[in-house]
Amino acid sequence: MAPPTLPLPATAVASSSGALLVASGTSLHFAAGDNVSSSTTPNTTVPAGLVRKVALSADGKLAVSAGDDKHLTVWNIEDGKLSVRSTRQTAKKVASIDFTADNQIVVTDKVADVYLYPLDPRDVDAEKRPKGFLLAADPSLNPDADLLLGHVSVVSQHVLTPDGKHIITADRDEHIRVSRFPKAYVIERYLFGSEGFVSAIHVPASRPNVLLSAGGESTLQVWDWTSGSLLRRVEIWPAVLPHRRVRPPARRVKNKHRKVVGSSALAGIAPSDDPTNEGFYVAVEGSVYPLGQGVCVEQIGSVTVGDNTAVGVFFSEGCAALHSIVVDAENPVVETLALPYPVLGFTTVPSQPSQLLVTLDTSFGVAKTATEIDAARATSSVVLVDVAADGKMSDNTASSSLVASLRAALSDPSLDATPTTLSQLALFPNLSLFPRWPGFEEDEELAGPAVNTPEGKAELETLNSRQLGRLKARGEDVQDLLPKKKKRRGRKGAAVGGDDADAEGEPDEGSAPVDLEAPTHAAGGEDVAANVTA
Structure with missing residues (x-):
């Protein structure tokens, strides 16, 4: 069967x-009025x-x-039909993309750089x-392409200002940067005040x-x-x-002696798979x-809307709702529209400034072993x-x-x-990429205090590997000592039966760092695909 x-x-x-563009799989669907043209391709890729x-x-x-x-x-796009003009390779996966007024292409990649193609x-x-x-x-x-700018952290998004003279970028380390465009090496200012990663700006x-900004903190910010x-x-x-x-996969805490911070507020609450239960975001013991x-x-x-009322609209990844605020209100009230499936994106409807077309993850909750689908x-x-x-x-x-026309195009049996x-689509990767993981970030206390350049080799010998790494990044000649530290850490681990502590008492971080280019799963539990209920 x-x-x-x-x-x-x-x-x-x-x-x-005057037009809409919707992507599904490897295909695009272009809508002008109620007429939809599709660049349908087999889904083998x-x-x-x-x-x-x-x-x-x-x-x-x-x-x-x-x-x-x-x-x-x-x-x-000619006569409502799509045809490929060109294809080229990017160095990294794309996080944000835009046309400029003169039809150049601004691309923010998934790491830290913004280019003008x-x-x-x-x-x-x-x-x-x-290479x-x-x-x-x-x-x-x-x-x-021409490199416009770079951050030292993961860049989440860019926006071009309506006058085309500035580009605003945000990153995982609470930074919002305002730069001139296209001379983005000229930084006009930073917007200071975010208390968590910034994953969306508008x-x-x-x-x-x-500027509206939000991310992982409990508030949305309104800036001038x-x-x-x-x-x-x-x-x-x-x-x-x-x-x-949707939840990201839980990480196992390998080192039981490592203090895991950030969970004290949930102490005594049992884990639950019910999204309405307060234990929905409590991990099982050991993770x-x-x-x-x-x-x-x-x-x-x-x-x-109406007489020039600006309404900001947003959604959180993996959530089945759309939210809004009146931008100019002194004490904005957050309005919510619940939806049947997690939201994937939205855009304004051409010629209808107060309407939004919203896309939903209709594959959410379908087990990869399902024999029947609603x-x-x-x-x-x-x-709409x-x-x-x-x-x-x-x-x-x-x-x-x-x-109705878009749904018909998206339902093409081919x-x-x-x-x-x-189950392999991984539609909610940012739930793992942007938040901090308790117990997995660098522990400054264990790394030791920042050090000045030591007076001699004897003093260098007293430093742990993290301190040596910092000195190396500053240009100090410590290359010969780093291999020794690694060997000592290996001997120490073997002596205690494989525990990953080095000679200075640095415990294992608990997990390998996130691979920014690898697909990230996003459903609750370990090793469960992003939009599939196991």
């Missing part, structure tokens, strides 16, 4: 003044080629897409192209001096980015927490979840949401002919996937 199949969920969406980011040019004549295969594909690929001699490790060490060597078109002032904080956790549906209660704001956008899921992948001037939202899907394929 053949396994059941389900249409691939819509993983990315974008819009311009899913999940390796899964499209995660798309953008449309302002005039709707060009599109760009990027996926897990690191292909940056530019599309021509020309619309059409440059002619580069293959023999002179830098992968050289490009990773020096992003400015990228022959296909400048409303109708409020060009305002032109002056650097923080206008207000809006508490969002009471609205977000009841709608969590931990990252800090932050499973909140990672994935996207912030805005709509203009057919109703296939008709729930996109919904109306936003009122007070921020209240309502589902208006039933009356939308646009949604693009269906089996539960096994759906």
Whole structure:
């Protein structure tokens, strides 16, 4: 008996003044009015080629897409039809993508760099192209693009300001940076005040001096980015927490003697798989979840309602709800619209400034061993949401002919996937990438205090490996001592039966560091795929 199949969920969406673009699997679906044209391709390259980011040019004549295969594909759109204009490779996976006013392409990668790509690929001699490790060490060597800027931490997103003169970037280490564009080496200011990672930022078109930011902390921030002032904080956790549906995989704590911080507030609460239970984010004994209660704001956008009222809209990754605030309100109230499945993205509907097209993960909850699938899921992948001037939202899907056309395109049987394929999509990777993990970050107390350059070799011998590493990064000649420390750590481990403590008493970190390029699972429990209930 053949396994059941389900249409691939819509993983990315974008819009311009007159058109919509929706990605599912490795295909794109372009909608102008109620007419939908699809670049349907066999799903044999899913999940390796899964499209995660798309953008449309302002005039709707060009599109760009990027996926897990690191292909940056530019599309021509003529008479409502999509055709490939060019394809090139990016050095890293793409985290954020945009067209500039003159149709160049701004790409933020998954590590720390932001590039400006020309619309059409440059002619580069293959023999002179830098090898992968050289490009990773020096992003400015990228022959296909110009390096705009870099952070020392994972960059989450960039936004171009409405006047096209600035680019704002955010990262995992609480930084929001305002730089000139395209001369991004000129930093105008930093926006200080975030208390957790910043995973989403947005400048409303109708409020060009305002920036909305959020991430893993309990508030959403409203800034005047032109002056650097923080206008207000809006508490969002009471609205977000009841709608969590997805957790990252728990990490095992290998070293039982290592103190795991960050879980004391949940002491005495039993783990639960019920999202409405307070134990939903409590890990079983011997393992931990990252800090932050499973909140990672994935996207912030805005709509203009009535007499120029700006309403900010956002959602947290792995949550089945959309939230909104009135941007100019002195004490904004967070409004919530619950949805049947976790939200994957949203965009404004062309010519309807107060409407949003929202995409949902209809594969959530389907076990990879499922022998039956509810057919109703296939008709729930996109919904239409109306936003009122007070921020209240309502589902208006039933009356939308646009949604009916998109659902028909997304339900093309040739693009269906089996539960096994759906389990490999990893649609919620940022739940593991951005939050801190208790007990797994560098412990400054164990690393020892920062040191000045020692007077001689005898003093160098007293330093532990982390302190030596810091001196090496500062250019000190300590290379000969580092191998000795590693050997000593190996002998110590063997002597105690394999315990990973070195001669200075540095316990094991508990886990290998996160591989930024590897797919990250995001369902509750260990080794469970992102959007599948085991």
